[in-house]
Amino acid sequence: MDIQAKTAIVTGAAGGIGRASAVMLAARGAAGVALVDVNETAMAETARLVEAHGARAETYRLDLSDIPATEAWFRAHGDVDILHNNAGVVSGLPQFPDVDAARLRWIIDVNITSLVTATQIAVQAMKRRGGGVIVNTVSTVALGTGFYDAMYATTKAAVMMFTRCCAPLKDEYNVRVAGMLPGLVDTPILDTTGAGGKSDWMKAVLANNEACRPEDIAEGVATLIEDDGLAGGDWLAVRRLGGKVEYQWGHADTI
Numbered sequence: 001m002d003i004q005a006k007t008a009i010v011t012g013a014a015g016g017i018g019r020a021s022a023v024m025l026a027a028r029g030a031a032g033v034a035l036v037d038v039n040e041t042a043m044a045e046t047a048r049l050v051e052a053h054g055a056r057a058e059t060y061r062l063d064l065s066d067i068p069a070t071e072a073w074f075r076a077h078g079d080v081d082i083l084h085n086n087a088g089v090v091s092g093l094p095q096f097p098d099v100d101a102a103r104l105r106w107i108i109d110v111n112i113t114s115l116v117t118a119t120q121i122a123v124q125a126m127k128r129r130g131g132g133v134i135v136n137t138v139s140t141v142a143l144g145t146g147f148y149d150a151m152y153a154t155t156k157a158a159v160m161m162f163t164r165c166c167a168p169l170k171d172e173y174n175v176r177v178a179g180m181l182p183g184l185v186d187t188p189i190l191d192t193t194g195a196g197g198k199s200d201w202m203k204a205v206l207a208n209n210e211a212c213r214p215e216d217i218a219e220g221v222a223t224l225i226e227d228d229g230l231a232g233g234d235w236l237a238v239r240r241l242g243g244k245v246e247y248q249w250g251h252a253d254t255i
């Protein structure tokens with residue numbers, strides 16, 4: 001899909017990958033980008049950057065762990081050409097099995113329940129408008145590496161499977177759903193892995209791996225949106241190695 005003059009929603013748009021994605025969409029000529037996050041101050045800065053590229057920016061404080069609120073918001077605002085389901089959280093401390101039930105529910109709801117809810121409502125709207133593209137931010141943990149946070153890996157594996165299960169929507173409704181699998185990316189989420197900062201396991205991961213920039217991931221998101229030759233349910237993993245961005249593709253019909 002040509003991004004020019006299209007409307008889009010980006011969740012988790014206050015910083016990191018979501019901000020880079022919103023700015024990428026604006027830079028490629030999107031007419032308007034609806035920004036969704038819980039962090040209103042940082043989201044205002046994303047809106048400023050989006051508007052600097054000539055796109056309309058609207059900010060919405062929505063807590064994606066609140067499923068009825070998420071459903072209501074998407075019913076009111078979910079009629080767009082492009083949806084980037086990007087918001088996500090890590091467990092922090094304590095982790096499974098010491099975490100309480102409310103916290104378990106929270107990570108499941110932010111990472112997967114809200115994403116399915118948003119996709120379901122957006123697909124219905126895209127079906128009415130003749131098509132659309134949905135990109136889900138997954139993670140390379142879904143490929144079977146880096147199981148340091150059991151609930152994070154579990155929810156991301158669920159997002160990966162859901163993305164692949166959405167492949168038939170391309171033929172049925174002209175709605176293409178794709179997965180973006182970032183490797184390690186230098187964003188604020190890394191500081192939420194431990195108690196008041198980076199966990200020891202995250203420090204070790206950072207010491208042994210090169211981190212991508214959020215813009216590397218946004219470039220990959222642009223490719224997933226723009227390439228209408230993709231069948232649906234495809235995914236793109238992005239990593240950095242020796243200062244270079246490396247891509248790995250997966251296609252639902254060949255995995």
Ligand SMILES: NC(=O)c1ccc[n+]([C@@H]2O[C@H](COP(=O)([O-])OP(=O)(O)OC[C@H]3O[C@@H](n4cnc5c(N)ncnc54)[C@H](O)[C@@H]3O)[C@@H](O)[C@H]2O)c1
Pocket residue numbers: 011012013014015016017018036037038039062063064065086087088089110137138139140181182183184185186187188189190
């Ligand atoms: N940074 C990495 O190394 C990495 C690697 C693979 C995948 N990812 C994924 O990329 C996505 C974006 O993360 P990021 O790295 O840019 O980190 P980030 O923390 O900068 O971005 C996540 C955003 O989601 C928002 N958010 C959190 N809980 C929310 C809620 N309940 N409702 C609404 N918004 C909420 C946060 O406020 C934040 O702005 C996530 O899904 C993450 O799992 C990140």
